[in-house]
Amino acid sequence: MAFHQAEHSLLVIPGPIEVSDDVLFANATPSQSHMSKSFTETFGQAIKMFRQVLVTERGQPFIVAGSGTLGWDMVASNLIESGDEALVLHSGYFGQSFADCLEAYGAKVTQLKAPVGQCPSREQIAEALTTTNYKLITVTHVDTSTGVLSNAQMVSEVVHQISPDTLVILDGVCSVGSEEIRMDEWSLDVVMCASQKGLGVPPGLSLVCASERAVHFVEARKTKINSYFASWLNWLPVMRGYEQGKPVYFATPPVQLICALHASLKEITSRPIAERWTKNKQASKDFKDFVTDELGLKQVPNDPAFAANGMTAIYFPEGISASDIVPRLLECGIVVAGGLHKEIKDKYFRIGHMGLTAIDTTTRRDLEKVKDALRHVFSAAGYVNKNISK
Ligand SMILES: *Cc1c(COP(=O)(O)O)cnc(C)c1O
Numbered sequence: 001m002a003f004h005q006a007e008h009s010l011l012v013i014p015g016p017i018e019v020s021d022d023v024l025f026a027n028a029t030p031s032q033s034h035m036s037k038s039f040t041e042t043f044g045q046a047i048k049m050f051r052q053v054l055v056t057e058r059g060q061p062f063i064v065a066g067s068g069t070l071g072w073d074m075v076a077s078n079l080i081e082s083g084d085e086a087l088v089l090h091s092g093y094f095g096q097s098f099a100d101c102l103e104a105y106g107a108k109v110t111q112l113k114a115p116v117g118q119c120p121s122r123e124q125i126a127e128a129l130t131t132t133n134y135k136l137i138t139v140t141h142v143d144t145s146t147g148v149l150s151n152a153q154m155v156s157e158v159v160h161q162i163s164p165d166t167l168v169i170l171d172g173v174c175s176v177g178s179e180e181i182r183m184d185e186w187s188l189d190v191v192m193c194a195s196q197k198g199l200g201v202p203p204g205l206s207l208v209c210a211s212e213r214a215v216h217f218v219e220a221r222k223t224k225i226n227s228y229f230a231s232w233l234n235w236l237p238v239m240r241g242y243e244q245g246k247p248v249y250f251a252t253p254p255v256q257l258i259c260a261l262h263a264s265l266k267e268i269t270s271r272p273i274a275e276r277w278t279k280n281k282q283a284s285k286d287f288k289d290f291v292t293d294e295l296g297l298k299q300v301p302n303d304p305a306f307a308a309n310g311m312t313a314i315y316f317p318e319g320i321s322a323s324d325i326v327p328r329l330l331e332c333g334i335v336v337a338g339g340l341h342k343e344i345k346d347k348y349f350r351i352g353h354m355g356l357t358a359i360d361t362t363t364r365r366d367l368e369k370v371k372d373a374l375r376h377v378f379s380a381a382g383y384v385n386k387n388i389s390k
Contacts, residue, residue: 003028009330012370013337014144014174014311014352015197019260020360026263027202027256034255035247042262043242043253049265050207053176053199053273054191056183059209062235063261065254066206068173070230071192072101074208075136075169077227078218079190082106084135087128087166091119091150092143093340098171105226107135116343117302119143119150122158129162136167136189141175145340147313147350148301149179153186160187167214173197176207177268178310178354180277189214195257198310200355201264204257276359277309283358284309287351287367295378296385300341300348310354315347320381322349328377334370 003025011018019027032039043063050061064070080086080102088099090113099109112120112128129137139155142148156168167189172181176191177198183191188211195205210218210232218225218232225231234250241248268276288307291297291314300313316325322338326349329336337352339345357366 009333009335010357010366010369011335012352012357012366013335014147014350015194015354016203017197017200017352017355018357018366019200019202020264020267020356022267023201023260023263027260029256029259032255034253035249039255039258040242040245040247043247043258044245046258046262046265047239047243049262049269050209052269053265054181054183054209055185055273056209058212059183059191060212060215060236060239062206062208062210062232062239063253063258064206064208064229064235065204065251065257067203068171068192068194068197068206069097069101070206071171071173071194071208072098073105073227073230074206074232075138075190075192076102076105076107077225077230078232079136079167079169079214080105080107081135081221081223083108085110085132087112087132087134087137089120089125089137089139089150089155090114091140091146091148092116093145093342094140094143094171094173095138098138098140102138110134114148116341117146117148117300119148119306122154125155125158126162129159129166134163134166136169138169138171140171141179141181142172142308142310144174144311144350145313146300147308147311149175149306149308151306152181152188156186156188167217174308174310177276178280178358179308180274183209183211187211195261197352198354199261199264199268201260202257204254205261207261279361280309280354280358283353283361283367284312287353287371288312290371291374294385295374296387300344310358311350311352313348313350315344316349317383320378320383322346324381325349325377328380329373332373332376334373 176193195201196203301307337350
């Protein structure tokens with residue numbers, strides 16, 4: 001049966017994103033037992049394919065019902081013991097939330113805050129690591145509130161030079177599937193994400209991958225893990241079991257969502273992952289060039305080298321505000337996101353270009369539609385780009 005999803009407005013917020021017909025159809029798989037042979041195979045393959053996306057051979061995936069936020073609880077409850085020091089690199093809204101979650105499990109959190117549009121520098125990170133013994137450091141790979149892309153490889157290098165026992169945690173909720181990530185090569189201890197962003201699956205799954213050293217720490221820790229649902233000790237037998245073709249029960253997995261994840265990961269891994277990163281980069285560069293050169297607008301990230309490839313955060317020009325633009329875009333059938341970072345909330349808006357929107361340039365023309373709509377609505381709002389001489 002050829003399934004085609006209903007006509008709908010184009011969803012170009014930084015997650016949830018557009019979902020393919022195949023993935024949506026897999027999300028409507030008929031009921032099957034979570035212990036059945038067929039589902040065990042599906043789940044086991046999804047676990048293996050998730051490793052491929054993160055370019056890891058040794059990482060241990062945890063694929064659990066929840067959202068990206070559950071990944072923070074997993075990191076905090078499994079890796080933090082009361083009183084441990086944690087260093088949070090703050091490049092926007094999501095750093096603060098990760099810090100709040102770590103504190104909820106007893107961590108003493110230090111935030112290294114960068115001005116809006118930037119991320120903490122190598123020197124600042126090195127200095128912080130020299131003065132305190134941190135149990136872990138967190139990096140928001142792409143802060144979805146600013147579109148700032150942090151250099152995860154650089155952070156990990158600095159940590160391994162100065163404080164090699166510190167665990168390196170990557171919040172990849174807005175980057176996995178869109179940005180280059182090499183978990184083993186970069187020696188990352190945890191990479192966490194969610195189904196509804198770069199992986200192109202409906203919301204509802206938390207996907208986390210832990211290094212061997214992070215798993216060893218949890219298996220050996222003497223103090224109790226202050227969570228039941230988020231405890232890796234409860235999920236390890238489940239993940240290992242499904243991967244080996246032997247289903248193990250702890251809590252019922254969201255069967256249909258995992259079928260949808262399987263369908264999406266099959267699409268993603270059918271081509272080399274580096275090709276996907278390159279396509280995202282190209283789509284992003286083309287779109288950002290349009291925003292800055294043709295529309296004459298300014299991006300939130302201060303330096304193009306630190307701008308995400310899966311989304312664009314754009315300042316409104318003088319005299320124009322969200323109410324001039326966002327409702328008009330809606331009328332054109334385009335759904336974008338407003339501001340989120342509290343210091344600049346009303347001054348900018350955000351467009352997501354992850355998954356299909358960036359990758360499928362043959363049967364879809366999502367970003368061309370977005371460009372046409374932006375040309376139209378900015379001109380309807382009375383905006384003229386003065387930098388362009390006719
Ligand atoms: C979306 C997001 C989260 C939270 O994920 P939810 O699925 O909304 O719980 C965390 N970190 C980043 C960087 C995000 O973009």
